[in-house]
Amino acid sequence: MLQNDTRSLSDAVPRTDAPRNPCKACGVRRLALCTALSKDELTEISTVVRPVTLTPGQTLIHEGDPAKHVFIVQSGALRIFKLLHDGRRQVVAFLFPGDFLGIVNRVTYAYGAEAIGQVHLCRFSRSEFDDLLARFRGLQKRLFAVVRHELNAAQDQMVLLGRKTAREKIVSFLITFSNYAAKSGRTENPITIPVARQDIGDYLGLTVETVSRTFTTLKREGVITLLPNKRVRLNDKKQLSEMSNPI
Amino acid sequence: MLQNDTRSLSDAVPRTDAPRNPCKACGVRRLALCTALSKDELTEISTVVRPVTLTPGQTLIHEGDPAKHVFIVQSGALRIFKLLHDGRRQVVAFLFPGDFLGIVNRVTYAYGAEAIGQVHLCRFSRSEFDDLLARFRGLQKRLFAVVRHELNAAQDQMVLLGRKTAREKIVSFLITFSNYAAKSGRTENPITIPVARQDIGDYLGLTVETVSRTFTTLKREGVITLLPNKRVRLNDKKQLSEMSNPI
DNA sequence: CGCTACGTTGAGAACAATCAACCCCGGTGG
DNA sequence: CCACCGGGGTTGATTGTTCTCAACGTAGCG
Numbered sequence: 196m197l198q199n200d201t202r203s204l205s206d207a208v209p210r211t212d213a214p215r216n217p218c219k220a221c222g223v224r225r226l227a228l229c230t231a232l233s234k235d236e237l238t239e240i241s242t243v244v245r246p247v248t249l250t251p252g253q254t255l256i257h258e259g260d261p262a263k264h265v266f267i268v269q270s271g272a273l274r275i276f277k278l279l280h281d282g283r284r285q286v287v288a289f290l291f292p293g294d295f296l297g298i299v300n301r302v303t304y305a306y307g308a309e310a311i312g313q314v315h316l317c318r319f320s321r322s323e324f325d326d327l328l329a330r331f332r333g334l335q336k337r338l339f340a341v342v343r344h345e346l347n348a349a350q351d352q353m354v355l356l357g358r359k360t361a362r363e364k365i366v367s368f369l370i371t372f373s374n375y376a377a378k379s380g381r382t383e384n385p386i387t388i389p390v391a392r393q394d395i396g397d398y399l400g401l402t403v404e405t406v407s408r409t410f411t412t413l414k415r416e417g418v419i420t421l422l423p424n425k426r427v428r429l430n431d432k433k434q435l436s437e438m439s440n441p442i
Numbered sequence: 443m444l445q446n447d448t449r450s451l452s453d454a455v456p457r458t459d460a461p462r463n464p465c466k467a468c469g470v471r472r473l474a475l476c477t478a479l480s481k482d483e484l485t486e487i488s489t490v491v492r493p494v495t496l497t498p499g500q501t502l503i504h505e506g507d508p509a510k511h512v513f514i515v516q517s518g519a520l521r522i523f524k525l526l527h528d529g530r531r532q533v534v535a536f537l538f539p540g541d542f543l544g545i546v547n548r549v550t551y552a553y554g555a556e557a558i559g560q561v562h563l564c565r566f567s568r569s570e571f572d573d574l575l576a577r578f579r580g581l582q583k584r585l586f587a588v589v590r591h592e593l594n595a596a597q598d599q600m601v602l603l604g605r606k607t608a609r610e611k612i613v614s615f616l617i618t619f620s621n622y623a624a625k626s627g628r629t630e631n632p633i634t635i636p637v638a639r640q641d642i643g644d645y646l647g648l649t650v651e652t653v654s655r656t657f658t659t660l661k662r663e664g665v666i667t668l669l670p671n672k673r674v675r676l677n678d679k680k681q682l683s684e685m686s687n688p689i
Numbered sequence: 690c691g692c693t694a695c696g697t698t699g700a701g702a703a704c705a706a707t708c709a710a711c712c713c714c715g716g717t718g719g
Numbered sequence: 720c721c722a723c724c725g726g727g728g729t730t731g732a733t734t735g736t737t738c739t740c741a742a743c744g745t746a747g748c749g
Contacts (some may be wrong), residue, residue: 258689277601279687285601299593306597335582342589346546349596350553354524354532356603357647361737392696400604402738407697440526608705639728652705654729690749697744707734717724 218244221317226293226379227267228341231333243323249273249310256296256308265297265324271314272389275306276397286398288348289390291379295341297321311390354442356400364399365409366439369419373429385428465491468564473540473626474514475588478580490570496520496557503543503555512544512571518561519636522553523644533645535595536637538626542588544568558637601689603647611646612656613686616666620676632675 218229218241229237247266249255255266258277273290287306290296296308296316319327328334355367369386377383388395396406413419418435420428429435465476465488476484494513496502502513505524520537534553537543543555543563566574575581602614616633624630635642643653660666665682667675676682 277597277689279601279605279689281687283605283687285604287597287600299590299597301590305594339586339589342586342593343546343548346589346593346596347552349593349600350524350534350546353534353596353599353603354526356600357532357644358526358530391694397604403696404698404739405737408737411697440528442524442526638726649706650728651707651730655705658729692747692749694747695745697742699742700740702737702739704735704737706736708732710729710731712729713727715724715726717722719720719722 221269223267223269223293228295228334228337229267231337232331233333236331236334240327243319243327245318247316247318249314249316251310251312253310253314254307255310255314255316256304256306258305258307259303262297262300262302262304263321265295265319265321267317268292268294268296269315269317272311273308273314274311274390274394274398275308277306284397285400286394288345289394289398291375293379295338298338298342299345311394351442359440361399361401361405361409362412363438363440364401365395365406365413366435367441368395368399369427369429370432370436370439370441373432384432385422385426387424387426389425468516470514470516470540475542475581475584476514478584479578480580483578483581487574490566490574492565494563494565496561496563498557498559500557500561501554502557502561502563503551503553505552505554506550509544509547509549509551510568512542512566512568514564515539515541515543516562516564519558520555520561521558521637521641521645522555524553531644532647533641535592536641536645538622540626542585545585545589546592558641598689606687608646608648608652608656609659610685610687611648612642612653612660613682614688615642615646616674616676617679617683617686617688620679631679632669632673634671634673636672 218224218237221227221229224230224237229240232240246269247255249271255273256275268290270292273296274286275288275290275296276284276286278284289311290308297304299305328338355364359367372388373383373386376386381387390398392403392406395401396403399406401409410419410421414421418430418438420430422428465471465484468474468476471477471484476487479487493516494502496518502520503522515537517539520543521533522535522537522543523531523533525531536558537555544551546552575585602611606614619635620630620633623633628634637645639650639653642648643650646653648656657666657668661668665677665685667677669675
């Protein structure tokens, strides 16, 4: 099983290393929401933010729990997902440094969230965040842009899930991942895929076996090369793009 | 083919019947964005809104066109969709009276939109709408709620597309449709499904044939009854809900 | 060194797609 | 009035992609 820890961390006591002004030194500031903030606002936000650390596989959020907090990912990766009663799982998104978690939710969280590998996050209480939102005009605009971007991504994913073949799904995933890495300042071509086959399957609406087989086929055809340390080289990105049937 | 008219209406001259203050008499006001507006704001909005009428099958928006307008549906239904190069189609959503069209899009429309049956809409120019948005605080909040709701719906649809069987998809569709009808003040149980089998298939990631067969099976099992005029009776909504594997 | 989680591969089954035919109904025109 | 037409809907036969079940390989770690 992927989720092995049932304790929710969303209201656990955070491991505070008492930083005086963590936000100024924040490594993901330019990626995250806080880009929109002035120096003073940043100082103010520092007073309400709390750092949280998760171990691999740890649960941050249970679907349906009261949405008391919002988070920004500092380092590491998470999966957010929805479950059907019989255990079928749909991974809605993977979150990486700079990504935001918890905006869409109103009274309860609409999905679960678990760490992949070790994760560091910033945690805001919902009410404090709403307060900041009401006062900092730039924050609001930026947040709207984030949600809009998420909605666009979700709609693209609907096309992938509803109308693409297994092969097209995998190739689309690789391309998207590569582009996202480039945009986030990470290495674009031998991409590092920190998520397991099971997660990829649950993200693309496939079984692990189909994911594995498809990777093998692509490797055999020479369009990708599987490298150590979860890395994948895209040998002809242009050709791959065509194979993915982009919208 | 479903889309038979290639002329875009998004910048056609609207059929203006010169209403003095259309927004006050608006039938979908309580459903739509304009709920958030005061009497004065409503009057002001009246001056920038233009009515548009579409005939069955007519194209309102081409995917990729410059996003010059935003719309609110007055009556009728539309489908919004994305296409792959080879013609595979994913219907992203159906729009009904009170629904909003064009928020998520930035410079260009991210999807196509076509009328199902005859449709009446309100049309705003993008710039005028942005102006209203900047000035009317309530509008902004309401818009954010709309986008948040759309994102939640999109994420639910991802579960449906990625992890549900054909049968579960159809049943989920019927339940969702019934609930939505109830919320919009239309009749909840013999539901009226104004969209064709092909559209349902493209919405659920299925072929027409599978949609048709599944309807037939459900009918034979007695859980639904197919009535004239595109109506469907849900004979045991509770049982259907269980069959749909809700989240 | 063996445990465990993850990944790969194989054989067979199953669900949905494809290809094809037919029905039904409303509209149109002889 | 009836024949024809076309779009949507249904049904059947068959194919095929993906899933399921099962076994085995591999790498990291106590």
